[in-house]
Amino acid sequence: MKVLIVDDEPLARQRLARLVLESEGYQVVAEADNGQQAIEQVNKHKPDILLMDIRMPVMDGLEAARALMAMDEPPAVIFCTAYNDYALEAFDTNAVGYLLKPVNRDKLAQALAKAQKLNKLQLASLAESDSGDPGEQRHYISAKSSRGIELVPVADIRYFLADQKYVSIIYQREGRLAEILIDDTLKELEEEFSQQFIRLHRNALVAVQHITGVDRSGSNFYVRLAGVEQGPQVSRRHMPELRKFLNSL
Numbered sequence: 001m002k003v004l005i006v007d008d009e010p011l012a013r014q015r016l017a018r019l020v021l022e023s024e025g026y027q028v029v030a031e032a033d034n035g036q037q038a039i040e041q042v043n044k045h046k047p048d049i050l051l052m053d054i055r056m057p058v059m060d061g062l063e064a065a066r067a068l069m070a071m072d073e074p075p076a077v078i079f080c081t082a083y084n085d086y087a088l089e090a091f092d093t094n095a096v097g098y099l100l101k102p103v104n105r106d107k108l109a110q111a112l113a114k115a116q117k118l119n120k121l122q123l124a125s126l127a128e129s130d131s132g133d134p135g136e137q138r139h140y141i142s143a144k145s146s147r148g149i150e151l152v153p154v155a156d157i158r159y160f161l162a163d164q165k166y167v168s169i170i171y172q173r174e175g176r177l178a179e180i181l182i183d184d185t186l187k188e189l190e191e192e193f194s195q196q197f198i199r200l201h202r203n204a205l206v207a208v209q210h211i212t213g214v215d216r217s218g219s220n221f222y223v224r225l226a227g228v229e230q231g232p233q234v235s236r237r238h239m240p241e242l243r244k245f246l247n248s249l
Contacts, residue, residue, distance in 0.1 A: 003029065005052075006033070006037070006052040007051075012101065025116075029047055036059040042071075053079070068142075078097035080099045096111070137154075141169060158172065158228050200232065202235065208245065
């Protein structure tokens with residue numbers, strides 16, 4: 001089985017790699033030093049199992065695990081950490097193991113065997129049944145695309161737009177506007193990011209940090225956003241809230 005090791009400490013990665021190689025039937029296909037790199041390596045190598053630390057820069061292990069759950073066939077995740085106070089959160093992400101550092105050889109072997117018994121179809125089913133409530137705001141929104149799992153930094157998002165059953169993220173990527181579909185609902189996003197996004201229409205949540213004004217075209221009003229040629233329409237119901245925000249700038 002293919003194993004990906006994720007830890008921001010090189011020595012910890014080296015030790016885990018040695019332990020994995022001592023277990024028959026496993027190979028280390030790649031390493032990463034944070035959760036964001038882990039997503040990239042998962043898209044590239046399609047590992048069966050992740051051995052992942054929790055406390056890491058850029059993106060921690062819990063957020064990375066939640067993002068991976070969006071995959072149709074997510075890898076099994078075994079957390080390897082020096083802290084025992086993340087266990088409940090870890091298993092909320094459907095982790096199949098939680099090992100404390102320094103990782104014991106026998107306990108690692110047991111966790112790998114358990115992960116092997118949980119095939120990818122079972123893991124996908126677990127992911128679908130999970131509530132997805134991380135208990136804190138995400139720094140990235142995960143989305144499925146032809147390239148695998150893509151991570152959209154919340155700071156780059158201009159607005160969320162709903163169209164019937166689907167919600168799109170409109171965001172800046174490499175200096176241009178991009179759009180990608182996600183599984184979250186507007187209601188869920190509004191509850192999670194209530195301090196960062198404002199509802200200006202029944203189908204639109206807008207990032208307050210990028211609002212620069214309001215434009216009018218005929219009888220319709222549109223929010224003006226940095227880097228966006230024309231922002232989403234503002235409903236009359238939500239216009240007072242927008243004006244109040246603009247007056248506070």
